Amino acid sequence: MERLLEPAIKVRGEISLPGDKSIWHRALIIGAISEGETEIVGEPAGDDVLSTESCLKQLGIKISRKNGKTVVSGNGPKGLKKPESVLDAGNSGTTVRLLSGVLSAQNFESVIDGDSSLRKRPMNRIVTPLSLMGADLIPSDSGGCPLSIRGSTNLKPISYNSPIASAQVKSAMILASICSGVELELSEPYPSRNHTEIMLRQCGVNIQTEGNSIRMERNVKLKGAVFRVPGDFSSAAFFITAALMLPDSEITLKNVGLNPTRTGFLNVLKRMGADIRVIPDENGSGEKQGDIVVRSSDLKAVTITAEDVPSIIDELPLIGILGTVADGVTNVSGAFELRVKESDRISLLIKGLQKIGISANEFEDGFSVEGGQKISGGTVDAGNDHRIAMSFAIAGLASEKGVTLKGAESASVSYPSFFSDLEKLSE
Numbered sequence: 001m002e003r004l005l006e007p008a009i010k011v012r013g014e015i016s017l018p019g020d021k022s023i024w025h026r027a028l029i030i031g032a033i034s035e036g037e038t039e040i041v042g043e044p045a046g047d048d049v050l051s052t053e054s055c056l057k058q059l060g061i062k063i064s065r066k067n068g069k070t071v072v073s074g075n076g077p078k079g080l081k082k083p084e085s086v087l088d089a090g091n092s093g094t095t096v097r098l099l100s101g102v103l104s105a106q107n108f109e110s111v112i113d114g115d116s117s118l119r120k121r122p123m124n125r126i127v128t129p130l131s132l133m134g135a136d137l138i139p140s141d142s143g144g145c146p147l148s149i150r151g152s153t154n155l156k157p158i159s160y161n162s163p164i165a166s167a168q169v170k171s172a173m174i175l176a177s178i179c180s181g182v183e184l185e186l187s188e189p190y191p192s193r194n195h196t197e198i199m200l201r202q203c204g205v206n207i208q209t210e211g212n213s214i215r216m217e218r219n220v221k222l223k224g225a226v227f228r229v230p231g232d233f234s235s236a237a238f239f240i241t242a243a244l245m246l247p248d249s250e251i252t253l254k255n256v257g258l259n260p261t262r263t264g265f266l267n268v269l270k271r272m273g274a275d276i277r278v279i280p281d282e283n284g285s286g287e288k289q290g291d292i293v294v295r296s297s298d299l300k301a302v303t304i305t306a307e308d309v310p311s312i313i314d315e316l317p318l319i320g321i322l323g324t325v326a327d328g329v330t331n332v333s334g335a336f337e338l339r340v341k342e343s344d345r346i347s348l349l350i351k352g353l354q355k356i357g358i359s360a361n362e363f364e365d366g367f368s369v370e371g372g373q374k375i376s377g378g379t380v381d382a383g384n385d386h387r388i389a390m391s392f393a394i395a396g397l398a399s400e401k402g403v404t405l406k407g408a409e410s411a412s413v414s415y416p417s418f419f420s421d422l423e424k425l426s427e
């Protein structure tokens with residue numbers, strides 16, 4: 001679907017966001033392997049989370065809606081049923097990688113597959129550690145999906161140094177450890193998002209964290225819990241960017257998740273001189289949340305290096321868009337991971353910027369953009385990547401002639417009402 005994003009004068013108003021996608025996936029999966037009922041309260045998230053839900057249903061888990069809540073009837077750590085057909089994870093890397101941890105500890109064989117984007121994504125990052133634990137995982141010839149998993153109810157404890165900072169790898173291993181009742185020690189080069197740990201602690205699990213390492217004891221028992229899902233910070237980031245770039249703008253984003261492993265974008269924006277106020281909600285437990293107020297700002301260029309990357313990974317395309325107006329040269333390095341997301345986001349970002357009249361440089365592990373450029377406008381192919389689509393929608397608002405977006409419908413992966421919300425805020 002093609003969609004024209006016309007230049008806007010400003011953005012103003014207040015908005016609530018879809019539920020945090022990462023937390024939703026985990027709430028459903030943790031609910032499925034718990035004993036008893038888990039209740040999930042929060043705004044829906046989008047197609048990716050529906051993929052996790054439908055895979056779990058294929059695995060024999062009952063999921064229903066009651067009084068605005070989602071209720072998962074857990075079957076315990078080894079209680080999933082062999083699916084009758086291939087599990088379809090759609091576009092969702094989180095679904096494949098987290099479920100692989102659970103499936104590695106079940107006593108049946110299953111196959112998990114997805115769309116053409118997911119088939120290109122590397123699965124060896126989970127195949128290696130889960131195989132070391134004793135499961136039998138066979139990816140496609142190119143190392144991706146379809147991924148066949150022959151689980152074992154007898155997995156071994158493991159101490160693993162992950163070569164990459166990845167919450168998906170970490171969570172797959174945590175889930176395998178819980179489902180098989182074995183100890184786990186894991187370290188990462190930098191800390192990745194820690195929703196799994198927070199949610200398990202809410203269930204009474206003792207997970208020790210030291211620096212970039214975690215340790216889980218054996219024979220963890222999970223009982224059904226209540227999870228509250230805040231608004232998705234990564235979805236808020238698109239509107240934050242629009243408000244910063246357009247003159248005379250001010251928006252308030254309500255009830256946004258503020259987990260510090262996710263909000264690196266806010267720290268980077270402060271370094272850029274952005275006018276942002278965070279009003280934390282002191283009443284919540286578990287995940288931090290609050291409101292964010294953003295006003296138009298004159299921005300300075302910023303340098304982002306490997307240690308910044310994990311906590312800003314999903315927002316990096318927006319740094320490319322913001323770099324066009326920031327004073328100086330914005331430089332991102334240490335971000336090779338961006339090339340193996342729903343698309344090669346470094347390549348699509350730079351191609352897209354060039355299509356709308358911006359000169360930008362592409363590197364193997366990042367990019368650079370000089371500020372003080374005018375976004376003229378043009379046609380951009382989002383490459384079926386929700387975050388690329390929404391990033392260039394914001395560029396369209398800030399452009400002189402508008403941006404025609406090819407593949408705009410991919411936004412529904414994380415934010416089905418993105419374009420109507422954007423219209424409500426734009427003047």
Ligand code: S3P
Binds near residue numbers: 168
């Ligand atoms: C996610 C983790 C991140 C992120 C993805 C969702 C998660 O990936 O990019 O959108 O929910 O665990 P990695 O931490 O695996 O790189």
